[in-house]
Amino acid sequence: MSANMEPCLEIRSLSAVLPNGQRVLRSVSLTVQPGEVRALVGESGAGKTMIGKAVLGVLPKSVRIVEGEMLIEGEDLGRLDAKARRTLIGARTALIPQDPLTALNPSRRIGPQMTDRLVRILGWSGEKADKRIRQLLDEVQIREPERVLKCYPHELSGG
Structure with a gap:
């Protein structure tokens, strides 16, 4: 693999909270390189779906990201407007929920x-x-x- 190849997905220290301050994601970091396959595994309520929804930009309105970055092929999702984010995500990502x-x-x-x-x-x-x-x-x-x-x-x- 080339040294200058960007990760497909990179999540850096992502944290999110509910209005009462309860953390639903705590400093999550994850990198997926081209050609790799990753699965999020954990107990019910561990945050697997929240991570996917955060990347897709479809978190419930009550959940707020308080720190961290999410990048797809080097593009910082937090710096994109809604249309650019939908285009980038729609072309390169998908969420496969636990419950088909x-x-x-x-x-x-x-x-x-x-x-x-x-x-x-x-x-x-x-x-x-x-x-x-x-x-x-x-x-x-x-x-x-x-x-x-x-x-x-x-x-x-x-x-």
């Missing part, structure tokens, strides 16, 4: 839900988005991607 039932709309098929984001956020054509979704499913070794994309979320097992 909250991740997808149960009344829509999986395929359109996945491609809609690429079309809406990145401005891709439906055909380009569809092709990329199939590539991603292949990369993570989802069997029968054509069938999966036509399913409703409840039709797939949690395993």
